[in-house]
Amino acid sequence: MSDDEFEALLRGSSQPDDEPDQPEQRSRRDRRESGRSAGALILIIVLVVIAGIAGSGWWAWGQYGDRVLAYLGEEEIPDYAGEGSSDEVLIVVEQGDIGEDVARKLADQGVTASFESVYQLLLEDTSVTFQPGTYRLRSEMSGSAAIDALQDSDNRLLYRITIPEGRSVTQAIETIAENSDIPLADLEAAIADPSVYGVTPPAENTYLQPLEGYLFPATYEVEPGTSASALIQEMVDEMLTRLDDRGVPAEQRHEVLTKAALVQREAKEPEDFFKVAAVIDNRLEDGMALQFDSTVTYWENTYGTVWTTDEGRANADNPYNTYYYTGLPVGPIGLPGDIALDAVLEPAEGDWKYFVTVNLQSGETKFSNTLAEHDGAVALLREWCDNIDNAVYCE
Structure with a gap:
């Protein structure tokens, strides 16, 4: 091997140094430089293997070893400067990814100039960890800026x-x-x-x-x-x-969720949830129809109103219709939350069988034991809705 051939192998290039530095050539040069370390290390191994095969082979290391080590000492790791460009790049850190995986993704997707610009920093600070997720980064970031960005939760896309x-x-x-x-x-x-x-x-x-x-x-x-x-x-x-x-x-999940969904749709204030749950149990125990408007509007998909029609309440085709059918509806009419679940499992103690919200703005609700009391509460609701200022709530 001639000295010129060795230099070409060491530098990973056969291009003359004085050839014009065009953009395409710079791109190739960057890729070459990012692999210089690996190439030089391979060369060292080759030289050592040659030496091991033949004792006289040590001439190879004797002749070229100092130049390989000097070249490695002079090598600069390709790295960008600053926080990067305006181009957004999404980096996905998956469960189980280690620092090497992250460094490679950053280089492969153009965030950093090289694998080494990140990996070297990770070797120097082994306390750095990454949380799985998708992160917004920029192209052409320095290795340190990329690491910082991946540790900033504000950059995580959720x-x-x-x-x-x-x-x-x-x-x-x-x-x-x-x-x-x-x-x-x-x-x-x-x-x-x-x-x-x-x-x-x-x-x-x-x-x-x-x-x-x-x-x-x-x-x-x-x-x-x-x-x-x-x-x-x-x-x-x-x-x-x-x-x-x-x-x-x-085996009781469906029943509990069906009751809880009714409570969730009918109750307005937290304390009322437990009273509505009691009303459900009291009416079921007495064999009364629940007569909840929410079961009519669920089937009709007419949310946002407190009123139902005579036709809707008499609709036998609606299997959820608690005006027409006694007992619980065939299933839940919505998604209940924690308070509704708690209310069904521990309803308030009381003999209420009726309730009606008399102020649709504040959610004030009247609970009654008798139909006469309930009719009086319904009259209060109609009186409240007759006020033109409340019309928007009573549509």
């Missing part, structure tokens, strides 16, 4: 989706689709078969959405790329955990 208590499953998946990258069609398909999630509602509950009531309403942090079925499973698991923590046997 969809925060809030499902309020009392919403239906249909409303919930629409909210999810509007606030994440999960298509509505995927969500509709995901809720079609409740058995996939360990839910087995009674056979007669084949109306509307079979997973109604089984998704826990809360705020969820959803990673980009999360599948519809994975999120639905998380929401179902959360509801089943809440039931298990309260000691609800699996």
Whole structure:
């Protein structure tokens, strides 16, 4: 091997030093320089192996070893300066990724100039860790800036989706689709078969959405790329955990959720939840129809109103209609939260059989033991709605 050939091998290039430094050549040069260390180390190994094969082979190391070591000592790790450009790059740190994995992703996606610019820093500070997630970074960042950015939670991309208590499953998946990258069609398909999630509602509950009531309403942090079925499973698991923590046997889940959904839709103030739960038990015990307007509007999909029509209340085609049918409806009419679950399991003590909200703005509700008392409370509601200032609440 001639000296010129050795120099070319050492530098990983056969280009003359005085050749014009065009952009394409600079790009190739950067890639070469990022591999200089590996190439030189391989050369060292080759020289040592040659020496091991033949004792006289030590001439190779004797002739070139000093120059290899000097070259390695002079090597500069390719690195950008500063916080990067305006181009956004999404970096996904997966569960189980180690520093080497992260450094390689940053280099491969153009965030950093080289693998070594990050990995060398990680070797110097072994306390640095990365949390799984998707992060917004920039292209052409320095190694240290990229590491700092991955440790800043503000750079983590998450969809925060809030499902309020009392919403239906249909409303919930629409909210999810509007606030994440999960298509509505995927969500509709995901809720079609409740058995996939360990839910087995009674056979007669084949109306509307079979997973109604089984998704826990809360705020969820959803990673980009999360599948519809994975999120639905998380929401179902959360509801089943809440039931298990309260000691609800699996065979009683559907009944508890059906009652809790009624309470959630009918009660306004926290203390009223427990009274509404008592009304449900008192009327069921006496064989009375529940006569909840919310069971009529659920089937009609007419949310946002407190009124029902004579036709709606007499509709036998509505299996949820608690004016027409006695007992509980065939299933939940929404997604109940913690207070509603607690109220059903520990209802207030009282003989109330009626209730009506008499102030739709404040939520003030009157509970009555007799029909005459209830009729008086209904008159108060109509009087309140007759006030033109309250018209917007009484539509």
